[in-house]
Amino acid sequence: QSVLTQPPSVSGAPGQRVTISCTGSGADIGAGFDVHWYQQLPGRVPKVLIYNNNNRPSGVPDRFSGSRSGTSASLAISGLQPEDEGDYYCHSYDATLHGMFGGGTKLTVL
Amino acid sequence: QVQLVQSGTEVRKPGASVKVSCKTSGYTFSDYTIHWVRQASGQGLEWMGWIHTGNGNAVYSQKFQGRVTLTRDTSTSTTYMQLSSLTSEDTAIYLCAREAVNGFGSGVVWLDPWGQGTLVTISS
Numbered sequence: 001q002s003v004l005t006q007p008p009s010v011s012g013a014p015g016q017r018v019t020i021s022c023t024g025s026g027a028d029i030g031a032g033f034d035v036h037w038y039q040q041l042p043g044r045v046p047k048v049l050i051y052n053n054n055n056r057p058s059g060v061p062d063r064f065s066g067s068r069s070g071t072s073a074s075l076a077i078s079g080l081q082p083e084d085e086g087d088y089y090c091h092s093y094d095a096t097l098h099g100m101f102g103g104g105t106k107l108t109v110l
Numbered sequence: 111q112v113q114l115v116q117s118g119t120e121v122r123k124p125g126a127s128v129k130v131s132c133k134t135s136g137y138t139f140s141d142y143t144i145h146w147v148r149q150a151s152g153q154g155l156e157w158m159g160w161i162h163t164g165n166g167n168a169v170y171s172q173k174f175q176g177r178v179t180l181t182r183d184t185s186t187s188t189t190y191m192q193l194s195s196l197t198s199e200d201t202a203i204y205l206c207a208r209e210a211v212n213g214f215g216s217g218v219v220w221l222d223p224w225g226q227g228t229l230v231t232i233s234s
Binding site for chain 2: 036040045047052087101102
């Protein structure tokens with residue numbers, strides 16, 4: 001089954017911009033399957049941050065943005081705030097309709 | 111509002127089985143697919159499978175194929191996840207989550223909302 005690869009950790013100072021990558025393969029992201037991003041704050045369940053590559057649910061600040069290109073996707077967070085600290089996961093599917101998550105990226109706000 | 115409420119903490123011995131429930135409300139149960147995801151302590155999210163609540167068809171991760179069974183009870187709007195032949199590596203929080211939209215076929219869309227999670231501990 002496909003696996004999505006994320007960096008284990010990223011960090012940035014308040015106000016800075018960080019990006020988190022999510023690398024798949026031609027069987028999932030590269031096959032055109034949409035990528036979704038979730039934020040998981042400590043002790044909480046995941047919350048959708050970006051859906052269908054670059055769409056924000058209502059209530060998610062426009063500091064969060066997503067993109068997809070080829071076999072990869074990215075989540076960008078601008079204007080970092082201390083409350084952004086947590087874990088971020090990408091999510092997609094493959095042609096057999098199996099779901100998959102990236103390994104998760106821990107964001108530290110310095 | 112849409113809610114997914116899971117059953118409580120479970121403790122099992124190695125080799126046993128566990129069945130976790132996810133009771134939904136606030137929408138038409140059979141219109142939305144439910145996924146199950148687990149998360150071991152300090153680890154990432156692991157997709158286990160999904161069940162189409164309308165026809166009962168299920169798709170499972172190859173990792174859990176043969177050990178996991180997803181079922182649903184339309185009369186109570188509840189989905190169940192049963193995992194058998196448990197080992198210590200199955201100790202985790204198990205989460206159900208609903209596909210956010212319907213009409214696109216199962217296994218393509220994002221998950222929202224999520225249940226609160228059920229801790230399953232495997233210990234001899």
